[in-house]
Amino acid sequence: MQVSKYRARTIKEATAKVKDVLGNDAMIISTKKINRDAKHSLFEITAIPSGDNITSESSDLLGKVNSELMSIKEMLYLLNNSGGVLEKLIMKPSLLNIYLRMIKNGVNDNYAKIFIEKTGVFNGHSDNGMNNFREKVFKEIMGHIKIKDPFKVTDNSQIIAAFIGTTGVGKTTTIAKIAAQLMLEYQKKVGLISIDAYRIGGMEQLRTYANILGIPCFQAFKKKDLLFALTRMEGKDVVLIDTAGQSQYDMSRIEELKRMMPGDMNISTHLLLSVGTTESEMNKAAVNFSALKYLSYIFTKTDESEMCGSIINQVMKLNLPVSYITNGQKVPEDIERADKGKILKLLLSKK
Ligand SMILES: Nc1nc2c(ncn2[C@@H]2O[C@H](COP(=O)(O)OP(=O)(O)OP(=O)(O)O)[C@@H](O)[C@H]2O)c(=O)[nH]1
Ligand SMILES: [Mg+2]
Numbered sequence: 262m263q264v265s266k267y268r269a270r271t272i273k274e275a276t277a278k279v280k281d282v283l284g285n286d287a288m289i290i291s292t293k294k295i296n297r298d299a300k301h302s303l304f305e306i307t308a309i310p311s312g313d314n315i316t317s318e319s320s321d322l323l324g325k326v327n328s329e330l331m332s333i334k335e336m337l338y339l340l341n342n343s344g345g346v347l348e349k350l351i352m353k354p355s356l357l358n359i360y361l362r363m364i365k366n367g368v369n370d371n372y373a374k375i376f377i378e379k380t381g382v383f384n385g386h387s388d389n390g391m392n393n394f395r396e397k398v399f400k401e402i403m404g405h406i407k408i409k410d411p412f413k414v415t416d417n418s419q420i421i422a423a424f425i426g427t428t429g430v431g432k433t434t435t436i437a438k439i440a441a442q443l444m445l446e447y448q449k450k451v452g453l454i455s456i457d458a459y460r461i462g463g464m465e466q467l468r469t470y471a472n473i474l475g476i477p478c479f480q481a482f483k484k485k486d487l488l489f490a491l492t493r494m495e496g497k498d499v500v501l502i503d504t505a506g507q508s509q510y511d512m513s514r515i516e517e518l519k520r521m522m523p524g525d526m527n528i529s530t531h532l533l534l535s536v537g538t539t540e541s542e543m544n545k546a547a548v549n550f551s552a553l554k555y556l557s558y559i560f561t562k563t564d565e566s567e568m569c570g571s572i573i574n575q576v577m578k579l580n581l582p583v584s585y586i587t588n589g590q591k592v593p594e595d596i597e598r599a600d601k602g603k604i605l606k607l608l609l610s611k612k
Contacts, residue, residue: 265282265308283309287309289332292351293351338365362610405580406573424502427509435559439596510545515550534547536565
């Protein structure tokens with residue numbers, strides 16, 4: 262293994278030097294700031310060419326930093342996207358790595374910075390033990406995530422839950438997945454209601470799932486239909502209501518839905534958001550649909566998106582709990598109850 266050291270006055274220059282000699286895919290083993298005197302310091306990068314075999318005699322050198330290896334390409338990415346955090350974290354490869362993962366997963370850089378800052382690393386707090394800072398960041402992120410199980414009951418009361426969100430976000434499919442899960446895993450009696458009065462065939466998709474599961478499914482166009490359908494659901498533990506997809510900008514349709522399911526009807530609502538949506542679009546949907554006082558987020562299509570950072574971005578903005586995550590088209594298996602650890606993994610997954 263050919264290990265070389267490159268020094269320059271700034272981290273940018275040192276990175277450029279490595280890139281010139283070893284190329285974009287060279288792996289950085291360590292970074293260091295060397296103070297020559299009070300005024301002058303140098304950055305040093307120790308790197309190996311890409312594909313270089315890490316032999317046993319060199320594994321000592323790599324030691325515990327092995328898991329933190331970062332390529333020059335990633336370092337350049339951080340230089341352009343980290344707004345000064347890189348320089349501050351240069352001596353903390355494990356934190357730098359977490360920061361990189363967050364940024365590459367689309368976590369808003371302000372939030373990423375806050376999570377790192379909370380460890381105290383920027384205030385000169387020392388790292389007690391190998392993984393302390395790492396664990397602190399994980400704890401900090403997870404501390405912001407709240408989890409909700411919409412179907413947890415302490416008494417025997419019926420739960421009525423409606424699912425709202427923009428067109429095609431996955432409402433009908435998710436309802437089918439949840440219905441199946443509640444029936445098969447939790448032995449619940451489930452009924453379905455569709456209030457999709459806008460689309461021809463809007464009801465058919467839900468009815469097909471209901472037929473497969475062998476459960477009732479009613480359609481409602483108006484509030485009185487909905488009330489009638491609900492009376493026919495007496496005896497069910499859970500009633501799931503499918504709604505028509507609507508633009509987050511169409512406030513009149515959102516208001517219409519609100520009139521159909523007013524607060525006194527004891528219907529809990531849950532907002533579906535597709536993780537592939539841009540941060541601003543997602544937030545717009547979250548804010549405009551809040552007229553319906555939804556109780557939790559369901560993040561959909563994590564399988565389709567390279568970046569799941571939007572989950573934490575949204576959670577940080579409105580501070581609401583997450584109930585489910587969906588990760589594919591297959592009914593009923595592609596759904597998971599939300600879990601802090603799983604969400605953390607999605608935010609830090611390697612790209
Ligand atoms: N890859 C992927 N596709 C999904 C997921 N959830 C739903 N879909 C797909 O997204 C498409 C739309 O799903 P629907 O359940 O019809 O969405 P909807 O919100 O009910 O749509 P409208 O009723 O038209 O507003 C379908 O092709 C689903 O199979 C998911 O988690 N991952
Ligand atoms: Mg639908």
